[in-house]
Amino acid sequence: MRHEDIWRAIDTLAAERGLSTSGLAKRAGLDPTSFNPSKRRTNEGKLRWPSTESIAKVLIATGAGIDAFAGLVQGARALSPPRAGARRVPVIGLAQAGQDGFFDDGGYPTGGGWDHVALPRTEAALADDPHAFGLTIHGESMEPVYREGDIIVVSPAAPVRTGDRVVARTAEGEVMAKVLTRRSVKRIELSSFNPEHPMRSFAPEQIVAIHRIVWATQ
Template sequence: MMRHEDIWRAIDTLAAERGLSTSGLARSAGLDPTSFNPSKRRGSDGKLRWPSTESIAKILMATGSGLDAFAGLVLGARTLPPARAAARRVPVIGLAQAGQDGFFDDAGYPAGGGWDHVALPRTEAALADDPHAFGLTIHGNSMEPVYREGDIIVVSPAAPVRAGDRVVVRTGAGEVMAKLLQRRNAQRVELASFNPDHKLLVFPADQIAAIHRIVWATQ
């Protein structure tokens, strides 16, 4: 029989395997950071609360863990199988944070200690050879329905970028946004949104500091 405490212990173990707190695990999966806090495990009436199947699915996707491995934790395994525990981790911050000083070095790569992390399956070939890959948490609705508030996207600075790609753009003024690269030439860059309520953005090419292709998302 599956017990309430076994499910929560499995979530705690999954977080510990990734070097995360339960809040960090929730955040890496695009959930409310308090989703797995002890205070959320019982209601105000003292009755036991169970994590939703959706939240479990999201943390398994975010950590690259399989359902079988998680079931093993529920049944009493102390650790994940080695192959799963070795999933690659990349740094993650919010889009708003990415526009602030201190998060990137002079070459435009992740720097400093203010990053969280998300674990990715090693099957992500686009990331395998790029040590500078990093993730961003979506804010706003400009990319709905493809990317929603709280989704984590991962970009690879090493990946080639072409018109039509989903990209993250950083301007010289420090603004960072997830967009669809509509057109780019020596004079200007045109950026579209999936949400039709948001208009096309056009920037002079010399105002764009970086354009990186989105290669993975926690959806």
């Protein structure tokens, strides 16, 4: 395995998705300059290799399998066709999800602004939910459990219980990944894993949707 083979595979993957290498890095939740040609060697000329974490995030963001990526590294000119029956779900950024036009009145994904991600395996909790969708984590409120760039998948059909990791959407359009700490007829309380972020408390009518997180890239 050679340095240039790895980078050629990343370039090919970007091209097949109609992206620049900067666009590919951004879609994967990485610094947009991560894959730039200028970053592939140090100022002293030493080879710089992409991290396994970066490659994993790129594969998840594009829906490409590790075997297909390995084929590109070994000299294949294009990806193999997607595996039949692979489950794909719509995905957008967590911050973007708070904007108008991405959910219908039932809280389900709608419109044409969504990307898609292929799950590495069919999850039982998702198998019967055609409305499952993914969000790319932004910010640090869920660290160390979820980090910037991780993709979480929620299932509107999954039952939600106290203690579950959830995605909540407020009547004002804010979308957040939290832990459901309390749910009563008077209050809904959502906490963060990061202790630097305070608990959020809402009246039930302030929350228009709350869905359980059933899968994450990590």
